[in-house]
Amino acid sequence: MTTKIIYSRVEIDSAFDATTWQKKIFNELATNFRSRSRLFPCTFGVAGFEADQLRFAFSENMDPGEVSAALKCYLKDAKSFGKNTSLLVLSRPGPIQSLEHYRARFWSTLDGIHQTDDTEWPETIPAQIDSAGWEWCFGGEQIFVVCNTPAHVNRQSRRFSSFMLTFQPRWVFNGILDTRETAEKATSKIRSRILQYDLINPSQDLGLYGDPDNREFAQYFLDDENRAATCPFHSFTKKNQNEEEKVA
Template sequence: MTHFLSRRAVAEQHPEASWQRIVFSEFESTLTSSTRPFPCVFGETGLRKDQLRFAFPDPMTPDSLAPILEDYVANARDFGRMTSLVVFGRPGPVQALADYRARFWSLLDGLERLDTAPRPVEVPRALDTPMWEFCFGGEPIFVVCNTPAHVLRQSRRSTSFMVTFQPRWVFEGIMDTDTPASRRALDQVRRRLQAFDAIPPAPQLGHYGAPDNREFEQYFLGDTNDAPACPFHRLGRATDDDTTHKKGKVA
């Protein structure tokens, strides 16, 4: 059973007036705009080449999302170099950013608790380290959250709670190390962000593995450039001591 859909399949399987088509249409319009280029060139290219996959679990919980993510990770390399899994939640009343942040990190923590695959040995469990990344199905995955509560940071806004999973290998040779090529790629993203958002690019954006880089800080960016917060020291094995990690003020 396929748990996710291609771009064409979304239109074929969900009626035009359904919430799934409404949130997807907004996403599609944002990434394909010629007058306001979307900052993430990976997402833009992936959509154009039909390499992105989409899911609409209702409700979006660790239990409903885990089999979708497991299926995607097992097949992702067949979809193309610029693939990602974009997961949409059903729209509802807009909540505070802090509530969406808590929901997001609870979702990732729950997913790691359900994951049965061994974690790559080179990826530490502690978030506050240069080489940490969310992992599932044996794959390191960069994760981005978009919400209806984002106003100034439009690059992180969506009609509904939305989470994008990008396999770490998508960035290999492009933005995975501090090289001239990766610096040019990051500069391009920053230029687009400056034109797209009503707030300067987040200073936390950096290169994976760099000594001062922390991947978790880039997952959920708020509407200020305060240092992002995360409620965990590590995911999937939380204890009372683990649930006290606050790095900076909640935006």
């Protein structure tokens, strides 16, 4: 019998008992998406959840190998799930650590996932992280990554009871962020909701992919006090374990 790796919203209801950690944190996530008194900022995520286009995976300790397997499984059929699809990987809740702990854990996990990727980095994507055209890739796909942690307080839109990663293929933004006009229309509602949802002003690191001054890596893990973003790697290569200098 094959063990299931990723789940739809509907499948989770029957796959996990109400007493399991998986079902408990999923219920918390569902409450966030469905709240009508406190509107979740990402309208695309809400639409994807209600249409059952999102997919979910569970990794007790966010093991890079397990996340890699879930991501491979997801990307294989992702385009059939719908235009608002993303993969959300949830870990088991534990003692709350510092924000810096989660920042380091995020980049270490992302690098660990990259180390398992048997597909070459796309030739059209710069290797250097500190560039306008850079984006994290896996399986030959450009992927926007979002990290949520229990340590976020001011930035409630990036808070969750456990360490959580969201993977959004770049193609989900086709037709939405293609031009500045369509991008501003799509993001204005989200930014308006962020102002109501968070206890801090929107990060200055939020921007549009490809803009000369935009850096995608800065949006993956947002600080809780609007400080400048950092990343421990200059590029994602198979030798990252020897590259510990931070991006200037």
